[in-house]
Amino acid sequence: MKSSRLEVADLIESSSRAIATWTVDQQYGKDTTMEERYGANGRRMWNQEVLARIAHLAEAVALDREQIFIGNALWSKAAFTAREMNTADLAQNLQCMMSVLIEQLPKVISDLTTPIIAHAVETLLNNQACVVSPMSIVGTSRDLARMYLMHLLRRDRSEAERFILDLSKNGLTFSQICEGIFAPAMAEIGHMWHVQEASIADEHYCTNATNQILEALRCKTPRKANNGYLMIAASVGGDMHDLGIRTLSAIYEKEGWNVEFLGANTPAQEIANAIEPQAFRGGADLLALSASTSLRLRGVHNAIVTVRATDAGKNIPIIVGGQPFQLIDDLWKVVGANAQSVTASASLEIALQLVIDSHLKKPKAKRIH
Template identity: 30%
Template structure:
């Protein structure tokens, strides 16, 4: 698929997303009348929301020229639906219907380009797993603590969960080890538990909020004097509400000896650039958790590159889309990509010439 065709197809998907979603749901309910009986009007509204979500992921994969990103998303959907009693055959029918709608509703080249990406996922679907393995590595030294911490959260024992972490820190576990050995894997595990239908959205939010609170109890060991290596601004792009990972990264830069400014979730582009300028940051770290946020990160980087005040600033990106597609970071104009905080710190210091 040429760049021009991909760009045109992505633009068509975005501008016609609402009508495409409506057509998809209408056909879905027409072909399966039992859906209306089973789920009613509320179910139809939810299907429309889902259709818009699927189309936004598809548009991003088409625009960036990375069909494997949409296939990865469909693999996630397959696990999520299977855990809720919806068989893979229903997903096959849905994606086939989506191809039909795209070919009929979009201009010829655009429809063909978009349908080709969906068709690739359809062909890979039979080999996609029905479940996801635990993210808690039985060989990792802090996994027993991670299991205990997560079990306490599931029982609603927030204070006791916090105390277990504070006790581990007092016994000699570093904040870095607790972040990477307990918080990071348990947050991934929480996402898996929701995907597998073992916990609710409310529980997922409670677990995340509790971990943020426990992290704050460790801050006396994070924020100390003598931060003089360099300055980092760390942010989620506009639209990204998943802030815990980039917050942990900022904290670990702080522990390393950097001066950090963590901007939180859903930060507008103008506000990010203003903070980078005000603080004279040498490095900007950007988190894009979901595929539709990649072009938002690309836009932020493009605006930074056009301003001479930021000629010295190096940009690191992180998040699942970049882990999935090697080289994607380069395509959107970043200076590098890191899978974890240790890798990010090493890369950032190399990019700005910090002596080890």
């Protein structure tokens, strides 16, 4: 990332509250029906909307990827549509934000933000906000994923676990269950919350139940022969979601890797410390980092920069994953990683080759287990 872009992103974030206030004031001034249509809490709601949009704008500027901001605008349009809110207000809100940035902030900021916001407005006006259910593109496991999610939505974790363990006994592999059932089911419950077909409680229950069922399945699944390599895995600082990286860790473990899973919200320095040789083991061979939303991409970049500044981390292969990396193809390069993980099973061969190549460049004794 260019330092100039990072500085502009920081300026945008430090001015976010003022930008939000000015944007809402301008929109309400232009449209006198807003007060009546949105009621007493309308300004507060729009203020929160603008703050969320500014956070994504800062991320888009920092990484030089306008898709981050445009994607968030489309996500909001789908939410507005589901809640029967006027999506034209969203486009007008973006136009007001663009005007505020031009009028109130230094030109160096508006030069970078105006093209992004203008393209987002154009996309909003031309997009029909048709949100596709993740289940419609799952493939052969779609019906199984639906059945699994149905058990969870009925709050029947025990039956959901029996369903998964039976599938395992009948021949589905660990990775097939994780990637063909758990992943689409969790994507679907997130989609259902987005379009107001499920509550926050529904989403939390399904996620926590899946964590428990994943662990039950992991304990009952045999592990392949140890390959002698160690992977450190974590969600970056500020990211409270860890089911994706937890699943990747479990799949790698079953494929013979030694895995230290650090969990959610792991500070960059702690990640750097974890890859160092310890009294009880050597240094790590691979680092896997996860960002569940676009707002954590700079966190991934910061973690990688911190790791690369250490002796142990100079040459360690780093793979990254999470929804943003699936939506924008080259983000893994932007944040400084060696590869991305679209699915854990698909990344195994790449990860192993990266580790082998790194050992050839800098030979070291292989650990004995």
